[in-house]
Amino acid sequence: DMSAEEQAFQARIDAGVKIEAKDWMPDAYRKTLVRQISQHAHSEIVGQLPEGNWVTRAPTLKRKSILLAKIQDEAGHGLYLYGAAETLGVSRDELLEALHAGKAKYSSIFNYPTLSWADMGAIGWLVDGSAIINQIPLCRCSYGPYARAMVRVCKEESFHARQGYDIMLKLAQGTPEQKAMAQDALDRWWWPSLMMFGPSDAESVNSAQSSKWRIKLFSNDELRQRMVDQTVPQAEFLGLTIPDPDLRWNEERGQYDFGDIDWTEFQDVLKGNGPCNRERLRTRVTAWEDGAWFREALVAHADKQAAKQTA
Ligand code: ACO
Numbered sequence: 001d002m003s004a005e006e007q008a009f010q011a012r013i014d015a016g017v018k019i020e021a022k023d024w025m026p027d028a029y030r031k032t033l034v035r036q037i038s039q040h041a042h043s044e045i046v047g048q049l050p051e052g053n054w055v056t057r058a059p060t061l062k063r064k065s066i067l068l069a070k071i072q073d074e075a076g077h078g079l080y081l082y083g084a085a086e087t088l089g090v091s092r093d094e095l096l097e098a099l100h101a102g103k104a105k106y107s108s109i110f111n112y113p114t115l116s117w118a119d120m121g122a123i124g125w126l127v128d129g130s131a132i133i134n135q136i137p138l139c140r141c142s143y144g145p146y147a148r149a150m151v152r153v154c155k156e157e158s159f160h161a162r163q164g165y166d167i168m169l170k171l172a173q174g175t176p177e178q179k180a181m182a183q184d185a186l187d188r189w190w191w192p193s194l195m196m197f198g199p200s201d202a203e204s205v206n207s208a209q210s211s212k213w214r215i216k217l218f219s220n221d222e223l224r225q226r227m228v229d230q231t232v233p234q235a236e237f238l239g240l241t242i243p244d245p246d247l248r249w250n251e252e253r254g255q256y257d258f259g260d261i262d263w264t265e266f267q268d269v270l271k272g273n274g275p276c277n278r279e280r281l282r283t284r285v286t287a288w289e290d291g292a293w294f295r296e297a298l299v300a301h302a303d304k305q306a307a308k309q310t311a
Pocket of ligand 1: 108
């Protein structure tokens with residue numbers, strides 16, 4: 001049963017009114033947003049690591065500067081998102097502590113290794129491509145600070161996806177070895193990219209409530225289908241094969257049918273047992289520890305400035 005306050009809140013959501021930081025909101029709405037926005041922020045931050053692995057080995061100066069710019073964008077996305085989460089009354093330190101303690105989730109996709117340069121192409125094309133499909137609707141979600149942060153994030157993600165597709169195109173049109181490298185990257189990143197959208201609708205515990213609150217405008221399966229339908233023609237243009245023998249156009253549905261996702265693998269990655277979970281977490285914790293002197297210096301500087309003011 002909803003209280004009068006909750007009913008009024010739901011009525012504002014239903015009317016398409018944006019909820020702002022200082023508005024009254026049910027505790028559970030606040031909690032859901034902190035959960036989703038902080039997971040999203042952590043994903044952006046941890047998401048820098050697989051690509052960071054290739055900065056020193058980019059094939060040309062141009063590719064290297066594009067990759068660097070893209071990775072810096074991801075850091076920026078993480079910061080806007082921590083900022084959006086802070087409007088809900090949590091501190092960035094608390095959120096980072098949860099990440100470093102291994103208690104907070106971040107996207108499963110960033111627990112896979114980047115084995116070749118073609119992985120930079122596949123990540124931009126498939127991972128950032130999926131991120132856009134998931135995040136465009138979030139620009140219209142009910143929580144104002146989250147929705148507004150997503151506008152710029154989506155613009156930047158679309159540049160990321162194009163740079164990835166451009167890498168794939170170059171490799172696919174290159175030597176047979178280069179084309180094989182692109183195919184191998186597609187083979188490894190395809191299924192994990194489909195898992196980014198989360199469990200099937202039947203298994204998605206948060207979907208019903210999040211949809212009611214207009215945090216979710218489309219279901220996990222709807223967005224996953226959109227990703228498949230959008231990506232198959234792009235793979236065809238590259239002359240690459242999607243690693244799914246069950247993939248075929250369904251004339252009646254006007255959509256592609258595709259094979260079953262290995263949900264055991266997904267659950268394993270969520271439990272911390274993916275190929276790179278431990279390495280990713282260790283890298284973040286080390287970065288945090290190595291930055292202690294800098295945070296201390298910032299505080300010492302701020303204290304000095306404050307003392308000067310009162311003197
Ligand atoms: N990786 C890790 N955890 C996941 C993933 C995934 N790919 N998909 C779902 N989960 C988690 C959920 O966070 C949830 O865990 P929790 O209840 O402990 O928090 C659980 O699995 C069950 O899933 P759902 O009930 O479907 O969860 P939810 O309604 O939050 O939907 C989704 C998941 C679609 C990822 C949603 O949170 C979302 O849209 N988030 C914003 C986008 C985002 O975080 N993108 C990150 C990757 S993109 C990038 O950074 C480049």
